[in-house]
Amino acid sequence: MMLFVLLFIVMSYTPCSADAEPIHVNRPCLNGWVGYxxxxxxxxxxxxxxxxxxxxxxxxxxxxxxxxxxxxxxxxxxxxxxxxxxxxxxxxxxxxxxxxxxxxxxxxxxxxxxxxxxxxxxxxxxxxxxxxGIYTICATPNDAWFSKQWHLDQKNDLDIDSPEAWDFETGNESLVVAVLDTGVRYYHQDLGGSNASVDYPEDANGNMWINWSEKNGVHNFDDDANGYVDDWIGYDFVDQVSSFAPCWPGEDCDQPDNDPRDFHGHGTHVAGTISALTNNGYGISSVAGGWSIGEHQPEGTGVKVMPLRVGWSAAYSGKEQGFVRMDFVAEALVYAANNGAKLANASWGGDGTGNLSEAIDYFLSGGGILFKAAGNANNKDADYICSRTDLAIVSVAATDASDCKAGFSSYGNWIGISAPGVDILSTYHAHGDPEQDYLALK
The missing domain is CATH 3.30.70 (Alpha-Beta Plaits)
Known part of the structure; x- marks a missing residue:
């Protein structure tokens, strides 16, 4: 029995390399609102x-x-x-x-x-x-795993036609996308570039948004006067959340800080789907990851990912579950608007509590566009954000490899677009083995 358990652990966590199988993440997903x-x-x-x-x-x-x-x-x-x-x-x-x-x-x-x-x-x-409110988080380049990314390109053409789109645009590095999630493993080498690592996270660059005023500024000083000290690569808004449910062992639940690294893994998966470094001979390709010169490089040419940590892992009903709080989201949206992000991704359920409504108005008033997951309830009920009528809020339903609605996806005439959402291969952080870069199917 002990041999089986050890073998299972070794087989389940696989580094980001060409000859390895990715993790298939299948965490339990409680849908929607869980309390205040x-x-x-x-x-x-x-x-x-x-x-x-x-x-x-x-x-x-x-x-x-x-x-x-x-x-x-x-x-x-x-x-x-x-x-x-x-x-x-x-x-x-x-x-x-x-x-x-x-x-x-x-x-x-x-x-x-x-x-x-x-x-x-x-x-x-x-x-x-x-x-x-507190809601759950649910879940032909030379990149080694491009052939496994059906959502970008597959033989039956039931995909988003990424190769065709790349003929026109591979990713605009002047655009900043705020990823409001569990954080991002910004030192994953398919996001932060070839110099990034768990030992030297400060060397991250690649397709990550870097606040150069703080990166090159004075330590423990708010160099750009934006109200956040040393926020060189986004911000962690999670603050004393253990009163709701115990923090998962190893997770950071104590106080906001300038290190928005991921523990849960969901945010890293989202970030890689958007802008993993493409054509760098490493890991995966992405929708807007730019186009590298065919080898691993420290810098990227894709859209820049601004990691804003609003979610965390907690022990809930005896299992690890990801959560997001509406007040953290509100703070992150204001930060994003004030620091140059024009696009924001929200892959979780939500309501208008925590003064989220005015924060969304604030983000949109500056020309922002908010992409919001439709939800995983397989019903026609839109949550608060998706039910708003703002033209700059895009509700996104999920499809499968047959170009049908994913079995779990919410749906209705309030949906703006549909996009692949089943078995999507992307970058990942496995907190059971934090030293390695991983890929995962979610």
């Missing part, structure tokens, strides 16, 4: 509260305003923090929008979310107050 964050809410103060509040007291859960402080004491508020200090006032669909009033309130213990929200809503000076 039990010890945090988001709140929008109007100008009267913003002018009167004491920012020093806010760091300890008080505002210096009696009505708010009484409620804060009753429910043990420990911190009131601004969410979008660097956001700019904008107009979208004919209305003025300003995110400056949005704050997050953290409590010392779990609260009755709905009753606490109702209590805050009654106080003068509260423009809005919302819970924070």
């Amino acid at each position: 964050v039990p010890d945090e809410i988001v709140i929008k103060f109007d100008a009267s509260v913003m002018d009167a509040m004491d920012s020093k007291k806010a760091k300890k859960g008080r505002l210096g305003i009696s009505a708010f402080d009484r409620l804060g004491i009753r429910h043990e508020a420990v911190c009131v923090s601004p969410r979008f200090a660097k956001s700019k006032a904008k107009r979208y669909r004919g209305k003025e929008m300003n995110l400056a009033g949005w704050h997050k309130i953290r409590f010392a213990k779990k609260i009755d979310v709905k009753s606490v929200i109702n209590a805050y809503r009654k106080i003068a000076g509260v423009a809005d107050v919302q819970p924070i």
Whole structure:
């Protein structure tokens, strides 16, 4: 029995090489909404509260305003923090929008979310107050594995015709795509280039978005004054999430930081599908990964991937499950808009909580386009984002290798486009063997 287990482990994790079989990832996928964050809410103060509040007291859960402080004491508020200090006032669909009033309130213990929200809503000076929803994450170049990527090209032509499209455009490196997911293994050599590695992640380049002001700047200093210190390759927005479900062993669940590396694997798979380095003799090809010179190089010519970590792995019902929080997504969208991303990918379910609605408006108002997965419920129900009527939100259903709707995919007249979504071979991070680059079928 021990020999079988060891053999299974060796066979299941295979490095990214031409003669190896990829991992077939088959994690359980709970579909959709699983609850609200039990010890945090988001709140929008109007100008009267913003002018009167004491920012020093806010760091300890008080505002210096009696009505708010009484409620804060009753429910043990420990911190009131601004969410979008660097956001700019904008107009979208004919209305003025300003995110400056949005704050997050953290409590010392779990609260009755709905009753606490109702209590805050009654106080003068509260423009809005919302819970924070938690959703599941579900899931002819010379690249060695191109022939296995049916979605790019296959003999029956039921694919997206990538070779034909590459005759016109292989990927525009001036475009930045924000990947809002579990993070990205940005030092995977089919994403970050030939110099990147687990030992030298700071050498990543390739098709990754690099914030050169911070990369070449002063350590522990906000060189570009965007409100984030040392954010040289995106940002990790995940912050103290263990109150909902225990963090999976080895996962980073503690606090936001400038290292948006992946643990779960989903975000790395998404990033590779979009812009793995193409024609570099390594790993896979991708839709918009540029066109290398036929060998592994440190730099890429494809669209740039901005990794924004909004999801994480947790132990849920005894199994590893990926989750994403709407407040993290809102913060990531504002970051993306303020740092040059015009495209954003969202491969998970969601609602309008955590002030996500205004954050989407903010991203779209700058000319952004948001690509949103239709969902894995095999029904006609659109989630909040897909149900919006904005022309710049594209809902994407999944198809299989026969060009039929994937069995799991949601569907309806709200779908913008359909794209391959079954057994897609892409880059991957296997946390059971983090030293190696991997490919996986999902």
